[in-house]
Each structure stands twice: as structure tokens, then as C-alpha cells.
Amino acid sequence: MSEQEVSATPQLDGPPAQKKKHKKRKASNGRLKKLWRRATTHPKGITSRNEWNEMLELHSDWKTSHKDNPDVSNDPMMHSLPGPAVVLSKEPSQDFTCMENWQATEGSDHRDIIMNLLFRQSSSDDTGNGMQKKKKRKLEAAGRELMRQPSLVNTPTLPSWSTVRNLSGMGGLAVIEISIEDCDPGSPCPLMPSERVKEVADGKQPYWTTLFDNSNACIKSITACKVKLFQGNKHPRCLSDVLMFLPPPVAQSEHDKNQKSVDMFDAIYDLRLTSNQLRSEGYPFVTDHAGSSTDATKESVETKIGAYNKNDIDNMSTNFALELIKKISVEVSYGDDNIENVVDNTDDEHYVKTFSQNKVASPRKPKIFSIDCEMVQTHAGMELARISVVEFVGSIGGDEKEGDEEKSILVLDELVKPRRDVLDYLTHYSGVTPKMLSDVNTRIESIQLLLLSLIHEEDVIIGHSAENDIRALRFVHSNIVDTSVLFRGDNGRKYSLKHLSNVLLSRQIQKCGSSGHCSQEDAEASLILALRRAKYGSSFRLKESARHQNVLDVFQKSKAGGHAGDANSGESSFAGRNERKSVCVGPSDWLTGRSGGNGSQHLLSCESILSSMAMAVPSWLASKKPSRAGMLWAKLICEGSHDRLKDEVKKQDEIIDSLVTDVSTDTPILVIFQRNYAKADALTRQRKAASNPKATCVWSDCQEEEWKQYMSSCRNCEALWIGSSCQQPRP
Numbered sequence: 001m002s003e004q005e006v007s008a009t010p011q012l013d014g015p016p017a018q019k020k021k022h023k024k025r026k027a028s029n030g031r032l033k034k035l036w037r038r039a040t041t042h043p044k045g046i047t048s049r050n051e052w053n054e055m056l057e058l059h060s061d062w063k064t065s066h067k068d069n070p071d072v073s074n075d076p077m078m079h080s081l082p083g084p085a086v087v088l089s090k091e092p093s094q095d096f097t098c099m100e101n102w103q104a105t106e107g108s109d110h111r112d113i114i115m116n117l118l119f120r121q122s123s124s125d126d127t128g129n130g131m132q133k134k135k136k137r138k139l140e141a142a143g144r145e146l147m148r149q150p151s152l153v154n155t156p157t158l159p160s161w162s163t164v165r166n167l168s169g170m171g172g173l174a175v176i177e178i179s180i181e182d183c184d185p186g187s188p189c190p191l192m193p194s195e196r197v198k199e200v201a202d203g204k205q206p207y208w209t210t211l212f213d214n215s216n217a218c219i220k221s222i223t224a225c226k227v228k229l230f231q232g233n234k235h236p237r238c239l240s241d242v243l244m245f246l247p248p249p250v251a252q253s254e255h256d257k258n259q260k261s262v263d264m265f266d267a268i269y270d271l272r273l274t275s276n277q278l279r280s281e282g283y284p285f286v287t288d289h290a291g292s293s294t295d296a297t298k299e300s301v302e303t304k305i306g307a308y309n310k311n312d313i314d315n316m317s318t319n320f321a322l323e324l325i326k327k328i329s330v331e332v333s334y335g336d337d338n339i340e341n342v343v344d345n346t347d348d349e350h351y352v353k354t355f356s357q358n359k360v361a362s363p364r365k366p367k368i369f370s371i372d373c374e375m376v377q378t379h380a381g382m383e384l385a386r387i388s389v390v391e392f393v394g395s396i397g398g399d400e401k402e403g404d405e406e407k408s409i410l411v412l413d414e415l416v417k418p419r420r421d422v423l424d425y426l427t428h429y430s431g432v433t434p435k436m437l438s439d440v441n442t443r444i445e446s447i448q449l450l451l452l453s454l455i456h457e458e459d460v461i462i463g464h465s466a467e468n469d470i471r472a473l474r475f476v477h478s479n480i481v482d483t484s485v486l487f488r489g490d491n492g493r494k495y496s497l498k499h500l501s502n503v504l505l506s507r508q509i510q511k512c513g514s515s516g517h518c519s520q521e522d523a524e525a526s527l528i529l530a531l532r533r534a535k536y537g538s539s540f541r542l543k544e545s546a547r548h549q550n551v552l553d554v555f556q557k558s559k560a561g562g563h564a565g566d567a568n569s570g571e572s573s574f575a576g577r578n579e580r581k582s583v584c585v586g587p588s589d590w591l592t593g594r595s596g597g598n599g600s601q602h603l604l605s606c607e608s609i610l611s612s613m614a615m616a617v618p619s620w621l622a623s624k625k626p627s628r629a630g631m632l633w634a635k636l637i638c639e640g641s642h643d644r645l646k647d648e649v650k651k652q653d654e655i656i657d658s659l660v661t662d663v664s665t666d667t668p669i670l671v672i673f674q675r676n677y678a679k680a681d682a683l684t685r686q687r688k689a690a691s692n693p694k695a696t697c698v699w700s701d702c703q704e705e706e707w708k709q710y711m712s713s714c715r716n717c718e719a720l721w722i723g724s725s726c727q728q729p730r731p
Contacts, residue, residue, distance in 0.1 A: 025065075032058040032077075039082040043092065045166030049122040049572070052168040056081070083665030084166045085221045085723025086113055092163070096224035096720070097197050107229035107242040109159040110670060110719060111551075114175065114243065117668060118555055118575045118631075119155045122168040162223075166724070170574035171666030174621055174632040174659075177239040177586075178609070178652070180675045183640035185713035190649055191638055192673055193224060193718050220660050221725040227717040229674065236680040236714045239672055240590065240635065246549040264394065267534035268368055268460050271481045281485060282467045284332040284476050286353055301327045302355045308453045313446055321445040325350050328452075332476060349419070352448050353476040357456040368392040369455055370408070370462040370527035372519040373469040374430035378420040384444055384472040385425075385432045388413045388519035389454065390527055405535075406528050411454065413520055415440045416447055431517050444474060451475060462530045464497040464522065483529045487541055495542060501525040503542060504532070552582055552601060555631055580630030583620045585613065590635050602629075609636040609651050610644065618655060623664035640675070665724040672719040680714035683707045 035055040039045045046052050059077065066072045088094050094101050158164065183189045190196075230237040278285060301324060313321070329350035357363050374386040389412035394405050415432075417440045425432050451473065455461065461477050463469055465484040470477065484494045487504075498510045509525050510517050533540050558575035582601045584591055591603045606613040614636055620629040636655075638648045659669055687707055690699035 028058055029062065032062055036077060036082070039166055039169075040076075043089075043163055043165070045082070045084075046168050047122060047166075049168040049577075052122075052166070080665050080724075081169075082166060083169050083171070083724035084117070084164060084668050085725070086117075086223055086668055086670075086721040087163050087165055087221060087723070088223060089161055089163045092165070093221070093725075094223055096222050099194060099197055101224070102194075103161050103223070103225045105159065105161065105225045105227050105719070107227055107237075107239075107717070109162070110225075110227065110672065111243045111246070112156040112159060113162060113164070113721075114173070114551060114670070115155050115246070116158055116164055117167070117170060117173050118551070119558065119573045120164075120167060121573045121576075169666050169724075170668075171664060172580070172621065172628065172630050172632075173574070174617075174629075174663070174667060174669040175243065175634070176617060176632075176655075176659075176669065176671045177243075177635040178638060178671065178673045179239065179635060179677060180638045180640040180673065181678050183675055183713075185676055185709040189640060189675060190645060191640060191652060192675070193720055197224075220665075221723050223721040223723075225719040225721070227672065227719050229715050229717045233708075233711055235684055236677055236711060238677045238681075239674050239717070243672070244551050244633065246551060246554070262535055264392075264531065264534060265366060265368065265460075268462075268481060268530060269479070271486060271530060271534060272460065273480050273482055273485060275478075277482075277485060278478070278480065279334075281482065282334050283470060283480065284334055284351060285478075286330045286476055287333045298328055302452075305449060305452050306355070306357075308449065310450060310453075313449045313453070316446065316449070318441075318443050318445065321443070321449055325352060325445045325448055328352055328355075330476060334471075349444070349474060351474045351476055352452060354452060354455055354457045354459075357458055366456070366458040366460070368460045368462065368527075369411075370523040370530070371466065371469055372463060372523040372526065373472050374432055374517065374519050375468075375472050376418055376422045376426055376430060376432055377424035378418055378422055380420055382468075382472060383418040383420065383422075384416045384447070385418060385430060385437065386413075386415050386519050387447055387469075387473065388523045389451075390520065390523045392527060392531065394531075406531050408524060408527055410520055412450060414442055414447060414450070416442050416444055419443070429517060431519075448474065462526050464500075464526045464529075465494070481530050483526050483533075486530065486533055489542065497522055497525055500529055500542065504529065504540070552584070552631065552633060556582060556601070574630075578630040580628065582631040582633075583616075583629040584633050585617055585620075586633075586635035587637060606634075607637065609638050609648055609655075614651065614655065615658070618658035618662055621659070621663045621667055621669075623662060623667075628664075659722065668724075669722040670719060671722065672717060674717045675713045676710050677714050680707075680710040683710055 032055065035046065035051060035058070039055065046055065059081065062077065066075075066078070072078060088103055091101070094103075096102070178191070180189060180191050183191075188195050188198075229239070229242055273281065273283070305324065305328070330353050332351045357366075368391070370390050370392070372388050373384055375382040376385045377383075388410065390408045391411045392406075392408050394407045415436060417437060422434075422437075425434060425437075427433055455477070457477075458479070460479045460481055461470075462481045462483065464482070466480060466482050470480075483497070483500065487500055488494055498508075501507045501509045505525065505528055507525065507528075509521050555575050555578075558573070583604065584601055585604045585606050587607050588605045591605060604613055604616055606616070608614070617632065617634045617636070619625070620632055622628055638644075638652070640648070656671070659671075663669065683703070683706065686697075687699055687703070690697050
């Protein structure tokens with residue numbers, strides 16, 4: 001072989017290899033352009049994290065191979081990558097300098113968007129052009145597996161007016177609250193975005209608006225919104241309360257309404273307080289017999305009382321009734337065994353205990369009663385003023401007819417004359433007035449005899465916090481169903497009878513206002529609550545109002561607990577794959593009350609937007625900073641006063657400038673503005689205090705008008721969503 005032939009041999013192998021390499025590069029470039037086009041022109045951009053990572057890898061290779069090529073120096077792909085952005089569904093490229101284009105929104109809308117940006121898992125099957133079927137099936141299977149994993153939070157649906165473009169490209173998120181505290185609610189405030197837009201309309205060029213000029217290489221999109229932060233005038237809400245804290249989960253079905261019939265007495269009987277519960281709740285229990293009568297005499301008296309009817313007791317003298325009570329009286333204690341007696345029998349007051357129906361002439365089946373008492377204040381404490389007793393007369397055995405399941409009758413409703421002078425009738429609560437008791441002669445001893453003739457030891461008494469009623473009656477009974485204990489929350493909280501009745505029974509009670517409560521109404525409500533709990537079981541209860549979750553806490557826990565998807569799967573949420581720090585910047589009291597307390601966040605105190613620490617906000621988000629924050633939440637305070645206004649406007653411009661030029665395109669930013677929250681809150685509290693009939697302060701018409709103005713300015717906020725633009729810079 002000649003020398004010329006030898007030298008030509010490698011050249012024969014060269015062209016095919018180069019052709020193969022060129023073909024591969026062309027395919028990669030074609031795939032990159034397709035992904036790039038989808039990221040910049042498709043309404044939702046790229047929704048698959050796998051495809052996003054593929055685009056990043058191809059783009060890196062493309063820039064490396066073309067870095068010295070002057071022909072592509074002005075190509076859009078040589079500049080910043082596209083990234084996530086919150087845009088309007090109908091008009092993705094909003095001209096925010098025209099106020100007519102601003103979107104009207106609710107405060108909760110922006111919280112829902114934040115939730116989606118943090119916790120929504122990337123889709124694997126939205127736009128899978130070019131994806132092989134086998135690969136697509138694997139991604140779909142991975143997505144289904146992620147759906148089965150537990151989640152710390154339910155991600156809400158996006159507001160209908162909004163779309164998140166390139167959700168899979170999330171690399172960070174910033175929420176910046178700007179609170180303007182002291183500005184005239186009836187005058188324009190230069191710190192608000194709408195006033196900066198008006199300057200543009202007047203031919204002026206405010207500094208931060210020019211940053212969004214399409215000729216700028218650092219192109220960003222901006223979606224401007226009018227925000228109605230809260231509804232109504234009951235109380236103002238600040239930005240953090242609306243945006244940072246999640247609402248409680250939606251309550252599940254309370255009970256199975258198709259529950260089969262049950263033996264009602266047995267079911268009620270199972271709800272009784274245990275001995276330990278009776279003691280811990282403060283119910284009286286017998287420690288010794290106090291009367292001087294022998295057992296035979298006591299049994300004889302009990303038998304006699306059991307045979308009395310109401311007419312017999314009504315016609316009985318007070319002294320005779322007192323003598324009977326003395327003969328069967330018992331000594332009692334409250335609470336734990338080691339607690340001393342807190343109420344001793346006196347010559348005029350004695351405790352009595354229900355006795356077995358075996359001692360009465362005509363034994364009967366056990367019954368279910370519900371009681372409620374009203375008390376008045378005397379110098380010795382609370383004394384009985386009224387008692388109501390209702391008896392359940394529905395079918396006990398579970399074969400009740402329709403409409404009879406909760407039927408009851410009133411068997412006792414009596415006013416009682418207190419033994420001591422009344423200091424306070426507590427009419428607002430008891431419903432008892434001096435006039436009602438003026439002609440009453442019934443004493444507590446007669447009521448005790450009536451109860452002993454009516455209620456036996458085997459019967460069940462139902463009440464709400466009934467230990468107060470039982471003690472006022474000087475009565476001892478062991479079969480107690482206490483609805484305040486029965487429906488006690490997991491946190492140990494006792495709910496009022498009014499609240500339980502309203503929520504669980506859809507029945508309004510105690511709505512007489514200053515006229516007070518009705519003991520019969522309360523007794524009936526307690527009875528129905530217990531009956532339904534007996535019928536439907538433990539599922540008939542109040543759903544706990546879960547403590548409002550802090551978005552920052554959930555964000556931190558999502559990664560630590562693996563609740564937001566597998567970070568290695570490629571289709572996890574941003575919270576699931578984030579490994580960067582969470583940072584909070586704001587006033588000290590805000591950091592204490594709003595930021596999470598689990599120690600996993602960097603907390604930076606910044607009392608004013610004029611503080612040098614305010615520039616930590618864009619600094620922590622700077623794209624060139626290796627330790628940049630994955631999540632940043634800041635609250636910047638502007639006084640809004642005339643003295644500082646010019647400096648605050650300048651500092652705001654500086655922060656906005658830095659956010660746009662220094663923050664990576666993978667980090668969407670919400671900047672939201674609120675005016676006069678502190679003033680509106682203070683006026684609302686003052687107004688509420690003045691509405692108290694006992695208050696000495698007055699509330700004038702001028703104050704009312706001022707309050708309305710501050711509430712309106714506090715409620716009507718403005719928001720800017722800053723993100724990556726789908727438009728690309730041109731030479």
C-alpha cells in the first residue's frame with residue numbers, strides 16, 4: 001500500500017462518523033427547540049419535571065457548543081432560561097401599565113396560587129410530544145404512586161382567572177408584603193403600584209416600571225391585580241393572616257344517617273361518666289351518712305317519699321319537708337379523695353342521694369331524664385332559682401315510630417325561692433327576674449323531694465356541665481351523661497351548649513339576649529345531643545377546627561417527611577425537591593407571631609423598609625448566590641408619612657429593581673401592598689368597645705365614617721406577580 005493510500009485511510013472512516021455526530025447534534029437541537037417553544041408559547045409551558053430537566057441539559061450543551069459562535073449571540077436561547085410565571089388565563093401578556101387590564105381578585109386567590117406553586121406535583125402526561133410510550137407509561141405509573149403517598153396539605157385548585165406557566169421549572173418562591181401604615185385613606189399613596197401606573201399615563205417614567213421594558217435583556221412578566229383581601233366589616237385582616245395560614249380541612253360526614261335502630265337506654269347507659277370522671281369534673285359523691293336515723297327508719301322514709309306525688313309535696317309544709325330531708329341526708333365531697341369537704345350540711349341545707357326503685361311501691365323500667373337549672377348569686381354563692389326536667393318518652397327498645405325517636409315531655413319546671421338574699425339575679429344568663437321570684441314560696445327541700453320521687457338510682461340524668469346543676473340541687477346521682485364531656489374536643493376544650501346545638505342540631509337556643517336562658521330549652525337540647533350520640537356513635541361530634549397551618553411550616557415538613565412526592569422521581573412538587581433554606585424577613589413581633597417556630601427557618605429582623613436589612617430580601621434571592629433561599633417571606637413596613645415618603649419610595653424602587661435584575665427566572669415573586677391595617681384594627685376594637693352598653697366611651701358619626709374609610713383602604717389591596725416572560729429579548 002502506497003504512502004498516499006495509507007494517509008487516506010482515516011479519511012474514509014471520518015465522514016460517516018462526523019455524519020453520525022452531526023445527526024445526533026441536529027436531533028438534540030431539534031428537541032431543544034421544541035421544548036423551548038413549548039416553554040415560551042404554550043399556555044401552561046412545560047408541566048413535566050422530567051422534560052424540564054431534559055431541556056436544561058440540552059440547553060447547557062447547546063450554549064457550550066455555541067459560546068464562540070457570533071451568529072447566535074443574539075439568539076433568545078443565549079440569554080436567560082424561561083421559567084415559571086403566574087399569568088392571566090385569558091390574557092397571558094398583560095399590559096399592567098393600563099389599569100383597565102388589572103384583574104379583580106380575592107385575597108384567598110393568591111394564597112391558593114402560593115399553595116399550587118409550592119405543593120402541586122408536576123404532571124407527567126399533559127403535553128408529552130416526542131415522549132416514547134414506554135417512558136410515558138413509567139411516568140404515569142410514578143404519578144399514580146405519588147398520588148397514593150400521604151400529604152400534609154390538600155392543594156386547592158387554581159383560581160379560574162389564573163394559570164401557572166412552567167410549574168415544573170420552580171426553583172424558588174418569594175412573597176413580599178409591603179404594609180403602609182400611616183397614610184390618608186382618602187388620598188392617593190405614591191407607594192401603591194396603581195399610583196406608579198398613573199405616572200406612566202401622565203407621561204412620566206417611574207424607575208421601576210422601565211425595568212419591564214421589552215428592550216431589556218432581563219425580561220420579566222408582571223401580572224397586576226386588584227385584591228379584595230377580606231369580606232365584611234366584622235374585623236380587618238392583615239396580609240399574613242390571609243396568605244400565610246391555610247384554612248382548616250373540609251369536614252367529612254359527621255355520621256351515618258342510615259344507622260340502624262339501637263336499644264336507646266343501653267346506648268345512653270354506655271355514655272355515663274365513670275367514677276373517675278365524676279370526681280374529676282367536680283360532681284358530689286357520698287362520703288358518709290349525715291342523718292341520725294337508723295337504717296330501718298331511713299328505708300321507711302325513702303319508701304314513703306317514693307310514694308309521694310307532686311300534689312303531696314306541694315301541700316307539704318316547708319318544715320316538714322326539711323325534716324324528711326334531714327332523715328335521709330348524706331355527707332358529700334367533691335373531686336379527688338384527698339380533697340377536703342367543700343360543702344357541709346347545715347341545719348337548713350342537706351344533700352340527698354337517689355335511692356333504688358326497689359324501695360318504691362311500684363317498680364318500673366329505668367328512665368332517661370334531662371335537667372337544667374338556673375341560679376342566682378347570694379352572699380353564700382350560687383343558689384338554685386329554677387329547675388326544668390324533661391323525660392325521654394320515645395321508644396327505648398329501638399322500635400320507635402317515625403317522629404318519636406327524640407320525643408320528650410316536661411315533667412318538672414319550678415321556680416325556687418333562695419334561702420338567702422339575692423345579690424345578683426344574673427338575668428342575662430338565668431332569665432330570672434326579681435318579679436318572677438317575688439311570690440314564690442317553694443324551697444329547695446321541696447324540689448329535692450320531687451326529684452327523689454321522680455328519679456331513681458337506676459335512671460340516667462343528662463345535662464350539660466351538670467355538676468353545677470347537681471350541686472345547686474344538693475343532689476347525688478351516679479348515672480350521669482354530661483354532654484360537655486361527651487363532646488369535649490381532642491384538646492380538652494369544652495364547647496358551650498349553644499354552640500353544640502347550633503352546629504350539630506342546627507337548632508338555635510339561648511337567643512333571648514338580655515332575657516337570659518330557658519332551662520327547659522337547654523334540657524331538651526342536652527337530651528337530643530345525647531340521644532343522637534347514642535344512636536350514631538362517636539362519629540356524631542364536632543369536627544375539630546384544626547389549628548390553621550402555617551405555609552412555611554408545611555413547606556419545611558414536606559421535604560423532611562417525604563410528603564410532597566419523591567424528590568428523585570422527577571415529578572415531585574417544588575416543596576418535595578427543594579433543598580434550599582427558608583428565610584423570613586420582617587419586624588420582630590411579626591417573626592414571633594407568624595413565622596414557624598420549628599427552628600428550620602432563617603429569621604431576620606427588619607423593622608422598616610428604610611432599614612439596611614431590607615436589602616436582604618433581594619440578596620437572599622440573588623441567582624448568583626450559591627446559598628440563595630428556596631422560599632422567602634418578607635414583611636416590609638412603610639410609614640407612609642410625609643416626612644419619610646420620598647425615602648421610602650426610593651428604597652422601594654431599589655428593592656424592585658434588584659428583584660427583577662438579580663433574581664433567577666426560576667423564582668416567581670409576589671409583591672402585595674396593603675394600607676392602614678394597624679389603624680383599621682385599632683378603630684375596629686374601639687368601635688366594638690363602644691358598643692358595650694356598660695361602656696362610658698361614645699362612638700360618633702364622624703368616627704363611624706372614619707372607620708369605614710380605613711376599613712375600605714385596608715381591604716382593597718394591590719398585588720404584582722413577577723415571573724419569567726414568554727416574550728424573548730430581541731437585538
